[in-house]
Amino acid sequence: MAFEGLADRLQSTIQKIKGKGKVTEQDVKEMTREVRLALLEADVNFKVVKDFIKRIKERAIDQEVMESLTPGQQVIKVVKEELTTLMGGEQSKIAVADRSPTVIMMVGLQGAGKTTTTGKLANLLRKKFNRSPLLVAADVYRPAAINQLQTLGKQLDMPVFSLGTEANPVDIANQAIEQAKNNHNDYVIIDTAGRLHVDNDLMAELQQIKADVKPDEIFLVVDAMTGQDAVNVAESFNEQLDITGVVLTKLDGDTRGGAALSIKAVTDKPIKFAGMGEKLDELEAFHPERMASRILGMGDVLSLIEKAQDNVDEKKAKELEEKMRSASFTFDDFLDQMAQVRSMGPMEDLLGMLPGANKMKGLKNVQFDEKQISHVEAIIQSMTKKERQDPNLMNASRKKRIAKGSGRSVSEVNRLLKQFEEMKKMMKQMTNMQKGKKGKKGKGMNFPFM
Structure with a gap:
């Protein structure tokens, strides 16, 4: 993923200053030295780096920042604003001519x-x-x-x-x-x-x-x-x-x-x-x-929302909400949801858009294996229509047939069935909790993906 090395270095650097109740000029100097090295390693133009660091230093040691109640947070705010400015400030939209085309x-x-x-x-x-x-x-x-x-x-x-x-x-x-x-x-x-x-x-x-x-x-x-x-x-x-x-x-x-x-x-x-x-x-x-x-x-919640709006079928999402609430969620619905989530892009990229995801225990270095998702799809697609609608029909011979048809093991089929039942229970609880909070007239939880 783009910026991965730079992101790791910058996040590690600003983390050191983030929680400080008092920030000194020496703290700022050490932080900007690390930021400078990170940018140069990312192949950023030398003159650009020099000007960027100069602006951060000037703003970060400003009296208003130093004497604020959260100086560490204020310094990070300065870094973010200058990084935004460096890349253009605001989004530049495409032109629309007065005359067509x-x-x-x-x-x-x-x-x-x-x-x-x-x-x-x-x-x-x-x-x-x-x-x-x-x-x-x-x-x-x-x-x-x-x-x-x-x-x-x-x-x-x-x-x-x-x-x-x-x-x-x-x-x-x-x-x-x-x-x-x-x-x-x-x-x-x-x-x-x-x-x-x-x-x-x-x-x-x-x-x-x-x-x-x-x-x-x-x-x-x-x-x-x-x-x-x-x-x-x-x-x-x-x-x-x-x-x-x-x-x-x-x-x-x-x-x-x-x-x-x-x-x-x-x-x-x-x-x-x-x-x-x-x-x-x-x-x-x-x-x-x-x-x-x-x-x-x-994080980048706005981009994540836009991806969901572009790729998630609103009508299907509302139908899914009703199915989850009534516990009638099927393997066919599960396949639909997997397809919609996959259309939004790699799971690692989606997680990267969640604020603080980089700090969640176990998530930082997690690798999502697309093959595993394909294996799950193969198992579901090897089921009959009735089996997808009612997993309770599953017996030993059916599971053996599904495993053979999907090229997976019986233990993998069993694991998927167990995870599916647990997910159905969790989804029903979540939608009911949301309904309780909003009252009978509320819309409940619009749960567009897994």
Whole structure:
């Protein structure tokens, strides 16, 4: 997960100062030294680190902070605010042009994930904002790029405009905009050519497209795994194209986070989106404050709620609540709930959004084995419809048949049946308790996932 090493170091450092009833300048000096080392190890730009530490020191030794009732907490508040500012302060939203369509140019080096990100962005615009994007294949130098975008278009059921590899990219962009107007597409997303490195020919072509179509947004797609190289690429593209924002790809990977913490400070352009996985729905708006909270172990409840709203069927959740209350929750319902939770992303990431989860005993180093979840699904799917509805039907021969059909052992089947019954009892107790608190007219507990 992105920022993991940095998060561990920063959380360990601020924990030392958190509960102090009195904070001295020496305490602040020791804390900022540790923070500085953590940021440098995360591959954050040296000048950015220097300025960041200077601001924390100036604010942390302020008389108002030092003499407050909770100076340790106040110092941590300063660190969080400065970390948020470093990454852009507030969320930077995507542009909406006065006239339709809104035009977005996607630029970046070859291999950064530009074409895939173009598809992800189109998917996000349709899903979140009910927009109708047109994808434009303007990389005429790589037939594979055109084919890839067309494949993405089919997967998403979205139109892709292409004139092949012989056309001029400027003509492609202009004709695509005309088609978008005729077909009432309100966004045009142009996937431009990339290179393995920044060169004059690439920049000249991109500048020509920009001058001709006058895009409302120019998004630079950079690979977060490349660290400082990503910052250098961003600086170069910004100088020559005046980009409007950055999209970081592979932020879910084993990256130290230096690019995310440096790009805004170096280019003065916001990170607008972050790729959090390979799937086409794994592109998220970048929220600096939420990311700062996650890095410092304070959780990210808002993002967790948004994930639940996006992935949990509200009607099914209400039906489930009634089933739990009446103890009629079945293995079919259990399968539905597992599918909805899995669609929200890896369990480790979801736990990381809970405030204080990093301090919960046993959770910090827990590894969730996706294979185990698949084993549970296989056992349930090997049951008959009647068995899923009424586990009390289970006898020795049925359990043996289910174990054989799922490729698991009888003991695993027994364990699942026992855990399922315990879970049903717990859920009924929780919903009844909630009902008692709210009174007869209350809605009870809306329990959208396990």
